[in-house]
Amino acid sequence: MPELPEVETVVRDLRPMLCGQRIDRIQTGRARLRRPWQKRWEKLLVGRRFNAVRRRGKWIILDLDESGHILVHLGMTGQLTIASARSPRLNHTHVLMTLEGGDAQLRYRDVRRFGSVEFWPISQAIDDLLAEKLGPEPWELPSDWHQAISKSARCLKAILLDQRVVAGVGNIYADESLFEAGLSPEQLGVHTRPADAARLREAIICVLERAIAARGATIRDYVGGSGLQGGYQNEFQVYGRTGQPCPRCTRPIESLRLAGRSTHYCPACQPVRVRASGRK
DNA sequence: CCGACGTCCTGCTAGC
DNA sequence: TGCTAGCAGGACGTCG
Numbered sequence: 001m002p003e004l005p006e007v008e009t010v011v012r013d014l015r016p017m018l019c020g021q022r023i024d025r026i027q028t029g030r031a032r033l034r035r036p037w038q039k040r041w042e043k044l045l046v047g048r049r050f051n052a053v054r055r056r057g058k059w060i061i062l063d064l065d066e067s068g069h070i071l072v073h074l075g076m077t078g079q080l081t082i083a084s085a086r087s088p089r090l091n092h093t094h095v096l097m098t099l100e101g102g103d104a105q106l107r108y109r110d111v112r113r114f115g116s117v118e119f120w121p122i123s124q125a126i127d128d129l130l131a132e133k134l135g136p137e138p139w140e141l142p143s144d145w146h147q148a149i150s151k152s153a154r155c156l157k158a159i160l161l162d163q164r165v166v167a168g169v170g171n172i173y174a175d176e177s178l179f180e181a182g183l184s185p186e187q188l189g190v191h192t193r194p195a196d197a198a199r200l201r202e203a204i205i206c207v208l209e210r211a212i213a214a215r216g217a218t219i220r221d222y223v224g225g226s227g228l229q230g231g232y233q234n235e236f237q238v239y240g241r242t243g244q245p246c247p248r249c250t251r252p253i254e255s256l257r258l259a260g261r262s263t264h265y266c267p268a269c270q271p272v273r274v275r276a277s278g279r280k
Numbered sequence: 281c282c283g284a285c286g287t288c289c290t291g292c293t294a295g296c
Numbered sequence: 297t298g299c300t301a302g303c304a305g306g307a308c309g310t311c312g
Contacts, residue, residue, distance in 0.1 A: 001305070034288075034307080058306075076305055077290080092290090112289045114306060133307090154283070163307080171305065220291085220304090260285070261305065 002074040004138070004168030005211035006222050006230060007058050010080055013225025015053040017082045018062070018099075018106065022049045025098040033094060034075065035116040045070075045097075045119060056127075057134045057167030067123035075114025077221040081107050111221060134167040138204045141166060146197035152189035156200070158259035159189050169204060171261045172217060172239045177204040178265060179238045184272040185263045186256075191274050210235065238264040 002010075026042045045064075052063040060072040060080060072080055085098060085105050095108040095117045108117045120126045136142065152159055159165055160174040169177065178185050181203035183196055216222060216230035219240075223229055233240075237247050242255040246266035255264045 003306095073306080075289095075307085110289095111291070112305090114289065152282090158283085161306085262303085 001076045001170070001172070001219055002078065002216070002222050003058060003170035003173050004055075004208055005173070005214075005232065006216035006224075007055050007060060007074065007168070008212050009216045009230065010074070010225045011053050011055045011060060013228075014060075014080065014082060014106075017104070017225070018050045018053055020049060021104075022047065022100040023097050024100055024102060027096045027098075029092075029094045031092075031094055031113060033110065033113050033116045034073075035118050037095060037117060038119070041119040044068075044121065056130045057137070057163055058170070059130060059134075061126060061130075068119065068121045069123070069126045070117065071120050071126060072108065072117050073115045074222075075110060075112065075116070077112040078108065078110040078115035079221065079223050081109070081223060081225055081227050083107050083227065133163065135162075135164045137167055138169070138201075138208055141201050141204075145201055146192070146194045149189040149192050149197050149200075150194075154189055155185060155258055156183055156187045156189060156192065157185035157261070157263055160204075161259055161261065166204065168208070171263075172219075172236075173204070173207055173211065175239045175264045176207045176211075176237060179270060180207050182269055182271075184267075184270045185258055185265050187272050191272075193273060193275050196273055238266060240264065 023045050026045060028037050049065040050062055051065050054061045058073060062070040083105055085103055090109055092111045093107055093109045097106040099106065148165055149159055156178060157174055160169050181200040183200055211217060211232040214230060214232035214235060215224055217232035218229040219233060238253050241253045242264060243252050246253055246269055249266065249268050251266060251268045253264055254267055255262055257263065
């Protein structure tokens with residue numbers, strides 16, 4: 001559920017609170033995260049300082065002084081927050097790092113445990129690792145982005161969910177972007193016209209920027225780095241609006257299952273458009 | 281090589 | 297009113 005706008009909000013919230021801070025103590029729960037926390041990491045991390053907080057796709061990178069990083073993925077229900085050490089520890093809190101002075105803690109909470117917190121000791125390697133599994137950020141999509149789409153036999157919905165094609169888009173923003181572009185989620189990549197691909201690229205950027213401005217969307221669990229909920233769920237055009245009127249044409253929003261995910265769209269505003277050279 | 285699909289996990293809710 | 301089946305989905309492994 002946390003996608004690029006939510007992760008970006010967490011990063012922006014944490015950056016001023018975390019940079020320069022030292023890790024004084026680490027406590028962990030027993031529950032196993034997607035990538036299990038290693039006990040031996042703790043003595044390597046205590047005493048280190050945070051140098052920078054950044055994002056790549058849906059991944060949060062906490063750069064440490066000297067070398068190494070803490071890599072965080074929020075999965076579906078992950079929360080990475082700075083909280084007072086005196087505030088109650090909520091259930092499903094798996095990692096707590098007490099910061100210099102003992103007043104504040106960096107906390108990782110994750111009900112469904114689809115996410116992870118891991119230590120990556122070698123500098124630089126983290127960027128190579130992420131470059132291996134992630135495509136460009138939406139703003140860096142290449143001018144030949146139509147090439148990437150048109151060589152795929154998959155539908156646009158599945159293509160947008162593929163992190164190697166574009167990093168950071170998930171189920172919500174895939175649906176919202178396709179609506180913004182007026183393209184059917186069922187449209188096959190191979191049939192997509194260059195002009196439609198270009199419009200989709202603009203739509204993704206536009207939707208993500210609006211969502212970041214609203215501090216992301218809170219469906220259930222998502223909160224920013226200071227514990228605040230997002231506001232973009234109030235601006236959804238199609239996601240989760242099955243049966244409700246399309247904001248553009250008032251016809252009911254429909255839903256179906258694509259690429260194993262619930263997909264929301266307006267059949268009238270998002271027709272399948274086929275390239276002139278080939279018939280449906 | 282590519283794409284489809286199953287798996288992990290818990291909490292909420294629709295339906296009986 | 298109480299129970300349970302089904303659903304939510306990001307990343308990754310497996311299979312055809």
